[in-house]
Amino acid sequence: MSPLRNAQKWLDERLEWDDLIAPLRKKTVPKHHLSYWYFLGGITLFLFVIQVLTGILLLLYYRPGANEAFESVQYIMTQVQFGWLIRSIHSWSANLMIFTAFAHMFSVLFLKAYRKPRELTWVSGVILLFLVMGFGFSGYLLPWNTLAFFATKVGTEITGQVPVIGKPMMIFLRGGEEVTGATLTRFFGFHVAVLPGLATLLILIHLLLVQRQGISVPPKLEVEWSRNPAAKREMKFFPNFALRELMAWYVALGVLGALAAIFPWNLGVKADPFVPAPAGIKPEWYFLFMFQTLKLIPPKVWFIDGEVLGVLAFGWIGLVWLLLPFFESDDPAHPKPWITGFAVIALAYVAGMSVYGHLAK
């Protein structure tokens, strides 16, 4: 027997391996003109794995602490062999991952894959998106440079605007009243322990659900295929879809390498709390749409403070977003049109506001 078969037999004798992987053999992926969107989830997962790997490598040299963080990142960038590569890949992959996570979410939204019975997959996914943005926010501070310091200050300040619980939340996030070394330590803890733990758990749930329920198909197609089963088109997950996914992953790897080598991530200037904030401080691009919205809201709307209103509005929209599947109809033949409209507006708003926020001074 070939070595592969030997290994399988060995595992099967101890873990009932064949039974375990049997469903994987049968797993299929629907084939239609929109199937390409199915890659996004896998790419996001791949980028997450890249983050974990490069993150662990960075952990070997990074030192959390206001007086050492910046220097340790500088050390990684300049002294450690290929440190520049690992760090730049980590930073670029973070941005790419957030982008693909958003793209994956919007594709699920437009393909209406969130409808029954996949509501929980959606919910776990949205929570994962929030976690991913939390990863971005906490990780951004870790090099302890001026831009990150002030972006964190502004970001946590906005959190403090939430009525009632805002202030305690802000103090919890900052590890005190102000952004200090304590904030850095805390964010480090969130970034390397709390968030990875939660994310891993949710990813497992998310993947398990996808495994159990199979890949969804756009409603119109589902109606058509249930009427005419012969029209159904599928491909096996292993090896056909998996090989294609692997191609996508390799492309992503190539893009990451190119970005890291040609546009290495900036080090910036070490943060100094006593220096006034540079003009035009902006958060990272994935927060721009919210930031720009808050900037545009007038200081006082009716009797409510503008920023408070903005924060509350985003909170509400976030909640609706989370529970969106429960508003959708169960009948694939008659999906609710307002959700599609809502999705289009949301996409336009996020994209438009991000561009606006980027161009605005």
Added chain:
Amino acid sequence: MATHNEGINRSDRLSAPVPRRRLVELLLGGGFLATAFAFFYPVLRYLIPPKASDLGSDSVVAGHVGELKPNSGKIFRFGARPGLLIRTASGEYRAMSAICTHLSCTVQYRDDLRSVWCACHNGMYDLNGRNVSGPPPRPLEVFEVQVRGEEIHVRRRREA
């Protein structure tokens, strides 16, 4: 994604001519190996600690015992800034920032004057970094010196 239902109904191997198969296997195998190398080589190099040991910006090795004669000084690098290491006439070590507080010229130790002097505008500092004459408005930042074995370690003063 060309034709429908790939792999569901047919056997999925040995349908291409042999040299074509060879080429594909070669490409795949070679490619995988090459990319695996491109991945693992940097990671392995990364894992090996670099020679320049990082003591953090808080502490550097400014010199070695015996390097400085009594009543002499030398400039050393402290992070991105120059520092001044002095060995006084009585043999003890002092260290301070070498950036003049007037207009940021690099100061030096004057053995004839037994003081720290700035060549740009004749600023003078004593061995405790205090500005004693000339234009400098503030003292020089003084560092802690610790001799460990053969090495002279200079460290930023710890705040509370």
Added chain:
Amino acid sequence: MSGQRHRGRARLRPCRKGPQDDGALASEVSRPHSMHVRFSIHEMVLRSCLAVLLLCTLGYSQTKNSCLDCHSALPDPLGVSQETFSHDIHAQQGLTCASCHGGDPTNDDADKAMSRKAGWKGKIDRAQIPQLCGSCHSDAAFMRQYNPSLRTDQLSQYKTSVHGKRLAAGDSKVAVCTDCHSVHDLRAPSDPASTVNPVNVANTCAHCHADAGYMSAYKIPTNQFSEYSKSVHHDALAVRGDLSAPTCTTCHGNHGAAPPGVDKVQNVCSNCHTFQAQMYEKSSHKKAFDAASLPGCVVCHGNHGISHPTDAKLGVGPDTVCMRCHTPGDACDQARAGLLSSLSQLDKAIKNADQVLAVAESSGMEVSEARLGQDQARDSLTKARVTIHSFRTDLVNQDIQAGLKVADKNLQAGQQAMVERNHRRLGLAVSLIAIGLVLIGLRLYIKQIES
């Protein structure tokens, strides 16, 4: 005087008139620091009540000072508010109005308080002010009781000054102690609000010296302040807050104020600009300027409106100083051109290296050592610019060459970093090719298993 009510404006009726009142009513045109405070009826009532209240409740002065009972509510020029006087350093030390003006401050009756018998001097005549101030401030034993480290030679210095000499000759328009130090709210020079705090000195001098009308009789320029305001010294002192920078009194003296004298200008400048002065001392230009009675440093740098010297001073443009005297084409002109080109050469070399290092750094390369080395090169350039004052091309070139060596070394380091950066890109290209191979292979494999 607590029962008195003041109605309307400047009426002295409630305080009984004394013989000096008429003179005191006339406003003093030449008092630079007169207080112009207009009182309404309400304000006067309020102020008098407040004054009384303050005196009663705070009692900030140990000694009783009945003068302020009335005078805190009187309008200019007789008014001294409690608040103003609280800032006065003499008041804080326990002196009262009577310490300078005489009279009896313990007496509430105006006539008795301001009586000749009690030693009341009334308004001090301007010509008498230095003597009055000097009566304490020149008495070392007396001043020791208050501040042992205060100098006591101000009066004797003042007598040597232009102001002092002219005052002795009968000119009462010149500055006396109170014109610069203010009066009734006299603060210590270290107080940022003091008129003689280094940051404010130029403004204080300018009160008279920038007033063309006031100075018309003296036939000296009145543009010094406007010139100084544009200068690099003013920028250092007033804008950057560098208290080591000079103001009027630094070069002219304060109590013994007088211009330094043409042949002594170099001495004054050399107090800070030691090296330039040392080099100038040994240079050919010193002999030449002294022989022509030219004021040394001022010839090229100006006196009040000293601007930041640039290399253009060595050029042939509008900022040039050399070509004001030298003929184009002569040996000196050629030397000048040589110096200018050397300086430009080093400046360019430094900027070039900086640029390469910046690009390397932003590409993620380690060049911090070279960046630090650039400071050394810049120091050499600064040194060369100082050595210009020796007017010797060989000395200047020494500094230039040293700087060029360092800049070149750093440029090499930067270029090395760029080579390393290109290696990275090569590595990237190789990896991308490998990835490309895998992608092609996968594509073919997929086609293969699906055909």
